[in-house]
Amino acid sequence: MSISTSIWVWIAALLTLMIYSFLYKENPFYRLAEHIFMGLSIGYSVVILWYNYILPRIYEPLFFPPHQWSLIFPILIGMMTFGIFSEKYNWLIKYPLAVYVAGYAGVQIPLQLQTMILRQAEASFLTPDKFTSLFSSFNALLIFAGLVTTLIYFYFSAKREHGLGGASQVGIIFIMIAFGAAFGYTVMARISLLIGRMQFLLQDWLGIM
Amino acid sequence: MIASTIDSLSLKPPTNLIAFDTPDDRGVSITLKWEIPQDISKIQGYQIFREAEDESLHLAGYAPVNKTEYIDQIDVRNNVPYQYRIRSTSPERLVSLFSEPSQKVYAYPQWFRKDLINVVVITLIYLALLIYFVQAARTGKEIFLRRIPGLDALDEAVGRATEMGKPILYVPGIWPMSEVSTIASMNILKPVAKKVAQYDSKLIVPNRYPIVMNVAQQCVKEGFTEAGKPDKYNEDDVFFLSPNQFAFAAGVNGIMERERPATNLFFGAFFAESLLLAETGNAIGAIQIAGTDRVPQLPFFVAACDYCIMGEELYAASAYLSGDPRLISSIKAQDWGKMGLLISLLLGSVLSIFGITFIISWFTVR
Numbered sequence: 105m106s107i108s109t110s111i112w113v114w115i116a117a118l119l120t121l122m123i124y125s126f127l128y129k130e131n132p133f134y135r136l137a138e139h140i141f142m143g144l145s146i147g148y149s150v151v152i153l154w155y156n157y158i159l160p161r162i163y164e165p166l167f168f169p170p171h172q173w174s175l176i177f178p179i180l181i182g183m184m185t186f187g188i189f190s191e192k193y194n195w196l197i198k199y200p201l202a203v204y205v206a207g208y209a210g211v212q213i214p215l216q217l218q219t220m221i222l223r224q225a226e227a228s229f230l231t232p233d234k235f236t237s238l239f240s241s242f243n244a245l246l247i248f249a250g251l252v253t254t255l256i257y258f259y260f261s262a263k264r265e266h267g268l269g270g271a272s273q274v275g276i277i278f279i280m281i282a283f284g285a286a287f288g289y290t291v292m293a294r295i296s297l298l299i300g301r302m303q304f305l306l307q308d309w310l311g312i313m
Numbered sequence: 314m315i316a317s318t319i320d321s322l323s324l325k326p327p328t329n330l331i332a333f334d335t336p337d338d339r340g341v342s343i344t345l346k347w348e349i350p351q352d353i354s355k356i357q358g359y360q361i362f363r364e365a366e367d368e369s370l371h372l373a374g375y376a377p378v379n380k381t382e383y384i385d386q387i388d389v390r391n392n393v394p395y396q397y398r399i400r401s402t403s404p405e406r407l408v409s410l411f412s413e414p415s416q417k418v419y420a421y422p423q424w425f426r427k428d429l430i431n432v433v434v435i436t437l438i439y440l441a442l443l444i445y446f447v448q449a450a451r452t453g454k455e456i457f458l459r460r461i462p463g464l465d466a467l468d469e470a471v472g473r474a475t476e477m478g479k480p481i482l483y484v485p486g487i488w489p490m491s492e493v494s495t496i497a498s499m500n501i502l503k504p505v506a507k508k509v510a511q512y513d514s515k516l517i518v519p520n521r522y523p524i525v526m527n528v529a530q531q532c533v534k535e536g537f538t539e540a541g542k543p544d545k546y547n548e549d550d551v552f553f554l555s556p557n558q559f560a561f562a563a564g565v566n567g568i569m570e571r572e573r574p575a576t577n578l579f580f581g582a583f584f585a586e587s588l589l590l591a592e593t594g595n596a597i598g599a600i601q602i603a604g605t606d607r608v609p610q611l612p613f614f615v616a617a618c619d620y621c622i623m624g625e626e627l628y629a630a631s632a633y634l635s636g637d638p639r640l641i642s643s644i645k646a647q648d649w650g651k652m653g654l655l656i657s658l659l660l661g662s663v664l665s666i667f668g669i670t671f672i673i674s675w676f677t678v679r
Contacts, residue, residue, distance in 0.1 A: 123563070130570030138563045145557030188527045197524070204491045214432050218678045222431065225654060226676040230662035248662070255655055260458045260629045261648040279623070280615070287612035294588075 106311035117309040120301060224251075250278040324401045324409035325350035327359060327381075332397050332415035335384055337429075337679070340391040340422035345383045345415070347399055353378055356401045360408065361385065365395050373397075389420050428679045438653075442646040450638030456645050461630050463602050463620040467578075470600045471508045474575035480515035481505075482574040484565060484590065486581020486605070487521045487558055490528055494606045497631035498581035499525075499532050501604075504634040505578065506536025510545055518551040519568060521561045526553045562586035566593045579603040579618070580627065583610045591617035604630060 108114065122137035162179060165172040181203055187196030228251045234244035256268060257275030264272050307313040327347035335342035345361060356378050363373035363385065376383045389395070394417040401409040450456055474481045483505060485498040502518070509516045516533060520526035530551045537546035554564040566589060569577070577594040579587070579601070587603075587610040594601045595617045603614035604622030614621045622630050625647070632640035661672035 126566065126570075130567065135567060138560075138567045141557075141560045142555040142564050145555045145560035149556045185524065188524060194527075197527075201490060208491055213436060214429070217432050217435060218429070221654070222435075222676045222678050225658060226673060226678075228658060229665060229673050229676070231665045231670075231673070248658070252655060252658065255651050258625050259648055259651055260461075260644055262457075263459050283612035283615055286609055287616060290609070290612070 108309050108311065113309055117305055120305060249274070254278055324355055324403055324407060325352065326400045326409040326412040328412065330397060330399050330412045330415045332395070332418040334418065334420050337423055337426040340420045341389045342384055342386045343389055343395060343397075343418055343420050345385065345397055345399070347381055347412070349379070349381060350401065355403050357404045358402055359383075359399050360402055362398045362400070362411070363395055364398075365393055368395075370398065391420050391422065394419055431675050432678065439646060439650055442649050443643055446642035446645045447639055450642045456638070456641050458629060458633055458641060458644060461622060461626050461633065463604065463622040463626070464630050464633065466600075466602055466620045467505065467508065470576040470578070470602055471505070471512055471514060473600055475512040475514045477575040479575035480517050480572055481509055481576040481578065482565075482569065482572070482594075482599070483516060483518045483578045484581070485518065485520065485525060485529055486579075486583055487561060487586065488582035489522050490524045492582055494582040494627060495525060497606075497627050499528050500631035500635040500637070500640065501578075501580050502529060503532040503536045503539075506533040507540045508536075510537040510540035510542045513542075513545070515547075516550060517568065517572060517574065519554040519561070519565055520552065521554065521556060521558075523553050526551060558584065558586055559589075562589045565590055569593050569597055569599070573597055574599055577601045577618075579605070579614065580622070580630075581605065582607055583614075588613035588617065594618075 108117075119137050119140070122133040123141075125131055126134045162175065165175055166179075181200050184196040185200045187193040228248055230244055230248050235241045253271045253275035255275075257272040257279065259268070259272075262268055303313065327349055330345065330347045332343055332345050334340075335344045347359075350356065358378050359376045359380070360372055361374040361376065361383055362370050364370040373385055373387060374383055385397075396417050397415040398411040398413075400411050446456065471481060483502060485502060486492075486495055488495050490496070490499075506516055518526075518529050518533060520529055530548055533551050534543070534546050534548075537543050555561045565586075568574075569590075570593070574594075574597075577590075577599045579590060580603070583590070583603075583605050584607065587605070587607075591601060591603060591614055601618040602620040602622070603618040604627040605611060605614065606624050606627050608624060611621065611623055615623075628640075628647075629644050632644045657672055657675070661670075661676075664670070664672060
């Protein structure tokens with residue numbers, strides 16, 4: 105056993121324990137760690153913003169040759185965002201938001217249509233080549249049934265009555281099975297995070313591993 | 314040496330090599346096609362060579378024996394004339410003579426991707442449906458949307474908090490204002506605030522982004538004003554917490570433990586913090602309603618919350634609660650899109666049995 109002599113390892117270990125103390129109940133130690141975490145994160149974000157964005161992308165291209173004067177337009181649009189802090193000029197925020205949302209929608213709509221709808225639909229059609237064996241036939245039919253009933257579940261224009269109600273019930277079963285698989289998979293990943301933290305405490309801090 | 318030369322000569326290069334600019338792309342790509350030799354028994358693959366005015370003839374790619382096409386995308390520049398040659402190789406690393414050179418070819422970008430015409434057509438159909446339903450809603454036509462179970466529980470959840478004399482916590486997700494889910498969350502926040510004001514309860518709204526905070530303050534203020542209780546609105550109850558995801562989660566968890574809200578409402582985009590928040594809410598015994606369009610986080614909300622609004626239900630809930638005809642119309646247009654997709658799936662599958670695949674081809678993208 106060789107306990108760490110690094111002050112930073114000690115600070116990290118104590119903060120980890122303070123955060124874990126939340127598992128027992130909310131207490132002054134957790135509160136201290138929580139406020140340090142929040143304060144640090146805000147300070148860190150400001151520094152990152154300054155050095156990674158404002159200096160290299162605004163200040164330097166504008167004030168050092170070759171001057172990129174065209175940057176003034178996006179900067180002005182961006183600065184309209186600060187209108188939100190004024191009662192009189194808060195309407196200005198509509199413009200940067202409109203530019204941002206419109207640009208994002210323009211990029212995302214065709215992309216999502218291709219990847220999330222067309223490609224998935226194309227792969228779900230029941231074509232003769234999917235019925236080459238008993239297993240592949242079952243697989244194709246299962247995926248098709250899952251897709252159709254899940255789509256019906258998310259149909260909002262009609263009441264869930266008669267056939268529609270039954271199909272959406274089957275749809276929710278498919279959805280829950282998918283959620284169960286995703287839950288298990290993610291919990292597995294979270295356990296590995298916990299193991300990493302335990303390793304830090306037992307190995308790097310206490311040196312008993 | 315002589316033997317290997319004879320072996321090498323017995324390897325034939327591909328013929329009729331043609332090169333052309335790869336269609337429907339942003340340039341920097343050239344497609345090559347060729348005909349394979351009659352006897353391919355000794356051939357393992359083909360070496361593709363390229364030259365330009367400022368590039369000597371060099372190996373640019375490799376294709377396996379049965380391939381008759383290769384797309385060269387390595388360091389290809391637009392508007393530079395390239396010429397290609399190709400030769401066969403054997404497993405013993407013997408090579409044939411070069412093929413005849415291809416004609417000179419330039420790579421250049423295209424304005425339109427003709428292979429994505431189906432995407433344009435589907436987008437236009439959707440927009441037409443959207444415009445039609447918005448117009449219909451404006452002229453007073455009633456548009457039906459079914460109730461969403463999680464929404465029915467909202468009244469119960471707010472009422473419970475009032476009875477217990479405890480606050481209601483509303484978390485609008487952790488993404489900025491440009492996100493659809495955050496916009497949907499703000500549409501839900503306003504009627505929630507109105508209900509909270511009617512019940513004379515307290516509403517706490519922590520935020521990760523200052524702009525979202527400002528919009529949330531406006532929504533809550535309007536909700537309180539519509540309920541006729543603008544004086545009950547407290548700006549400090551809608552506040553900025555932290556821009557860091559887990560610092561934000563730690564802060565919200567701390568608030569839950571200290572303030573002990575009777576009701577937690579999570580509407581918006583959530584990520585790895587979803588289970589941290591929902592589990593803490595569950596541990597303090599709050600009634601919880603969550604709604605997100607982030608599918609990977611839904612299992613956690615389903616597991617830890619009392620009611621869950623899943624995926625697109627969030628948008629429908631936002632449209633339903635806001636009562637905005639434009640939003641309701643967009644949900645209606647999406648429903649028509651889903652029906653169209655469903656009919657295409659069924660019809661396309663049945664027709665494919667008879668070898669008719671034109672419906673499936675509408676869904677094909679490169």
